[in-house]
Amino acid sequence: MKPKQKTSTVVRSKQVNFSLSDEEYNLMLLYIKKYKISNKSRWLRETVIAHILKNLEMDYPTLFGENEMRR
Known part of the structure; x- marks a missing residue:
């Protein structure tokens, strides 16, 4: 028997479309x-969100602006 997977209660109603080269x-x-x-x-959703969250932490x-802090 396969273990039961967690089912998400989040309703995803928004779609994002993008193109890739071959x-x-x-x-x-x-x-x-x-x-x-x-x-x-x-996988795509988690990869994109993980990248965004990582950048938000660094940003x-x-x-003060970057130039003012370097003085």
């Missing part, structure tokens, strides 16, 4: 196959 698409498929990713949609607001 090279980018093939690279993505290679990655998905290599790491045996079964849910591409979830925190400051009292």
Whole structure:
């Protein structure tokens, strides 16, 4: 028997569409196959959100601009 997967109660009603070149698409498929990713949609969503959250942590607001802080 397979273990039960957690079901999300979040309703995802917004869609995002983007285009990839053949090279980018093939690279993505290679990655998905290599790491045996079964849910591409979830993987893409988690990858994008993780990248955004990482950048938000590094891009925190400051009292002074970068040039003023380097003086």
